[in-house]
Amino acid sequence: MSPLSWLWGTRLEAAPGQCATPCALPALSSDAVRPPASPRSYTHIIVGAGTAGCVLASRLTEDPGCRVLLLNPGPRVNDVLSRIPLMSIARSYTPYYAYRIDSVPQRGLDPPRTVSMVAGRIVGGSSAINASVYTIGPDVELDAWAEQLGAPSWSAASFKALFALPRHRGQKDDAPGPWHTSQPVEHLYPLTRHVLRALREAGVPNVDNPHAGEGGPVGTGSFIVQQTHFPDGTKAHAGNAFLTDSVLARPNLTLCTGVSVRRIYFDTAGNGPVCKGVFFEDGYSGNAFFAAASSTILSAGCFHTPHLLQHSGIGPRSLLEPHGIPVLREHPHIGAGLQDHVAVPLQFLVPYADSSIATADGIRAAWYGLRHAWDYFVHGTGSLCAAGFMEGAAWFSTHDLVEEADGSLRVKCKDPRSSVADIELLFTTFWLDEALPRYAGMEDGTMGVSGMLVVLTQPASSGSVAPSSADPRDPPLLDAGYLTDADGSDVARLSRAVKFAMGLAHGINQSGYTWMPASVPGRDAMSGAWTFEGHEDVTRDMKPTDFLDPHLVPDAAVEAYVRRHARAIYHGTSTCAMTARSERKLGVDPETLSLDAVRGLRVCDASVFPAVPSTHPQSLVVAMAEKLARQMRSE
Numbered sequence: 001m002s003p004l005s006w007l008w009g010t011r012l013e014a015a016p017g018q019c020a021t022p023c024a025l026p027a028l029s030s031d032a033v034r035p036p037a038s039p040r041s042y043t044h045i046i047v048g049a050g051t052a053g054c055v056l057a058s059r060l061t062e063d064p065g066c067r068v069l070l071l072n073p074g075p076r077v078n079d080v081l082s083r084i085p086l087m088s089i090a091r092s093y094t095p096y097y098a099y100r101i102d103s104v105p106q107r108g109l110d111p112p113r114t115v116s117m118v119a120g121r122i123v124g125g126s127s128a129i130n131a132s133v134y135t136i137g138p139d140v141e142l143d144a145w146a147e148q149l150g151a152p153s154w155s156a157a158s159f160k161a162l163f164a165l166p167r168h169r170g171q172k173d174d175a176p177g178p179w180h181t182s183q184p185v186e187h188l189y190p191l192t193r194h195v196l197r198a199l200r201e202a203g204v205p206n207v208d209n210p211h212a213g214e215g216g217p218v219g220t221g222s223f224i225v226q227q228t229h230f231p232d233g234t235k236a237h238a239g240n241a242f243l244t245d246s247v248l249a250r251p252n253l254t255l256c257t258g259v260s261v262r263r264i265y266f267d268t269a270g271n272g273p274v275c276k277g278v279f280f281e282d283g284y285s286g287n288a289f290f291a292a293a294s295s296t297i298l299s300a301g302c303f304h305t306p307h308l309l310q311h312s313g314i315g316p317r318s319l320l321e322p323h324g325i326p327v328l329r330e331h332p333h334i335g336a337g338l339q340d341h342v343a344v345p346l347q348f349l350v351p352y353a354d355s356s357i358a359t360a361d362g363i364r365a366a367w368y369g370l371r372h373a374w375d376y377f378v379h380g381t382g383s384l385c386a387a388g389f390m391e392g393a394a395w396f397s398t399h400d401l402v403e404e405a406d407g408s409l410r411v412k413c414k415d416p417r418s419s420v421a422d423i424e425l426l427f428t429t430f431w432l433d434e435a436l437p438r439y440a441g442m443e444d445g446t447m448g449v450s451g452m453l454v455v456l457t458q459p460a461s462s463g464s465v466a467p468s469s470a471d472p473r474d475p476p477l478l479d480a481g482y483l484t485d486a487d488g489s490d491v492a493r494l495s496r497a498v499k500f501a502m503g504l505a506h507g508i509n510q511s512g513y514t515w516m517p518a519s520v521p522g523r524d525a526m527s528g529a530w531t532f533e534g535h536e537d538v539t540r541d542m543k544p545t546d547f548l549d550p551h552l553v554p555d556a557a558v559e560a561y562v563r564r565h566a567r568a569i570y571h572g573t574s575t576c577a578m579t580a581r582s583e584r585k586l587g588v589d590p591e592t593l594s595l596d597a598v599r600g601l602r603v604c605d606a607s608v609f610p611a612v613p614s615t616h617p618q619s620l621v622v623a624m625a626e627k628l629a630r631q632m633r634s635e
């Protein structure tokens with residue numbers, strides 16, 4: 001490989017030979033509503049070369065008799081930055097690589113505000129720009145879905161062989177498929193060690209490998225995060241793990257990048273709509289094209305899959321008619337049910353050397369970069385492997401939180417493998433604000449910053465995806481419905497978890513390690529003010545570390561902080577959810593992933609999950625796509 005291609009990789013945007021670029025198909029007028037007389041035809045069209053789409057394309061084309069067209073708006077990118085886990089996530093801020101759509105103002109937040117919702121645009125989709133965290137949910141969660149859906153194939157036992165099992169560094173690489181995961185960080189920042197000890201003492205056991213052992217992955221435990229990496233430390237995502245150069249060279253696979261599907265074409269002549277193909281548009285020339293197939297799979301992700309269906313006349317009448325979109329088949333649930341993990345960031349000051357602050361600190365950044373580049377390129381380890389600077393994590397259920405006689409909160413869980421966590425704590429050695437502030441307290445350069453995300457992984461709230469206009473090019477209206485559940489359970493559980501987290505921080509400070517509050521309830525990170533609104537009398541005599549003492553912090557201050565600071569962590573799901581076969585409620589069939597009452601169309605991406613899973617979703621998206629591909633090949 002030449003140094004230049006090592007740096008830049010090969011960008012497939014319309015590469016001759018590998019991409020039947022739109023120019024190889026006859027262009028149509030941009031307002032064409034009917035397909036040409038003899039369109040180019042494929043066995044399957046896959047809409048979206050994202051996480052699920054890449055797996056499906058790779059597996060389906062193992063059968064040489066099947067011809068697949070894979071369509072994606074963004075290019076295939078394999079330059080050096082896309083391979084370094086820490087750098088690849090930074091691309092989630094750039095429109096060329098990622099969609100960033102502002103939600104409608106979230107009325108559950110105070111004050112109501114928009115929240116940026118992010119999804120991958122390049123080949124590999126969100127898996128190519130995400131934080132690489134690899135988690136498999138507890139068996140009991142999938143088993144509950146299987147029962148709720150009346151679909152035995154969703155049980156944990158049928159998924160078991162489809163998950164990549166994480167290995168530790170140094171272990172033999174025996175991953176069953178192309179998807180690899182590992183615990184990349186060999187040296188831990190001191191904070192992570194303190195946090196793991198504090199968690200253990202508070203009842204959350206330290207687990208070496210949460211995915212190993214009998215009875216499935218743990219639902220209550222604390223550990224070093226596992227991330228999707230190849231053995232050399234390079235980021236593994238669906239695009240580079242499943243769509244390798246040799247897969248792309250298959251004559252029966254056509255990857256077409258730089259194009260967006262604008263409408264699904266249905267034949268309505270017979271008994272119900274039958275999907276016959278898709279209209280798509282070249283993002284560069286604006287030309288429109290049509291391709292036909294007997295089977296179309298929508299894998300455009302939880303925002304764009306329902307949006308595309310709605311613009312094709314499949315969705316709730318009440319959302320389509322105001323925009324003049326003709327209703328082909330009313331599907332009241334398409335676009336409903338958007339769920340996401342919602343997170344509350346707490347931020348702390350730590351000794352400068354125990355933080356990754358140096359990466360953003362002028363001349364020190366160069367030295368830091370060189371030191372960590374050495375670790376990464378020579379040993380395949382270190383901070384550049386830890387996307388989001390995440391080292392430690394913990395899961396537990398708020399049902400297991402009990403208040404001790406001294407008022408502190410502890411986790412008491414009888415069987416760590418039989419619980420489904422509704423809280424995840426994620427520890428980072430960096431700040432968590434998108435605005436990258438300099439916190440009050442860091443001015444003299446002796447302190448760095450670290451963060452903890454308190455994540456609600458089983459929210460009761462949900463929202464929706466809806467068309468914003470008659471034009472499918474306009475981004476959808478996204479409403480995540482954060483913290484809007486009627487009985488307020490989301491805020492209540494998050495607040496309890498924030499109190500537990502503050503107790504951890506308080507204990508760490510008391511043990512002698514400096515973990516000072518920077519942004520916590522009662523502390524305004526930017527102004528440096530310490531106060532509880534309406535409780536100024538309490539605040540007056542409090543030292544900074546007292547603001548971590550859950551006994552001194554009023555519940556109302558914690559709840560106010562939760563509503564003020566809650567943010568997305570981009571795990572959206574459930575906008576075209578599977579529904580139980582017995583219920584006869586229109587949705588996606590759990591056994592075949594076909595859309596009810598429509599023929600020739602399946603949905604395979606995070607939008608089909610009946611609810612957001614309790615752990616990070618990419619492992620389940622990949623396993624589901626593997627499962628569907630096996631099933632389709634045996635049909």
Ligand SMILES: Cc1cc2nc3c(=O)[nH]c(=O)nc-3n(C[C@H](O)[C@H](O)[C@H](O)COP(=O)(O)OP(=O)(O)OC[C@H]3O[C@@H](n4cnc5c(N)ncnc54)[C@H](O)[C@@H]3O)c2cc1C
Pocket residue numbers: 047048049050051052053071072073074092118119120121122123124125126127129130131132133134135259260261262299300301302304308569570571572604605606607615616617618619621
């Ligand atoms: C910033 C970020 C960090 C995350 N971190 C983690 C993590 O650490 N661990 C984890 O497990 N999960 C994480 N996630 C979530 C996880 O990556 C997603 O849940 C998962 O990858 C979704 O897969 P998908 O196949 O449903 O959709 P995607 O992977 O998003 O794929 C959708 C594809 O469809 C394409 N598309 C969209 N519209 C059209 C159209 N009109 N025509 C054709 N193609 C179209 C898109 O370009 C994209 O390639 C993160 C997500 C983000 C955004």
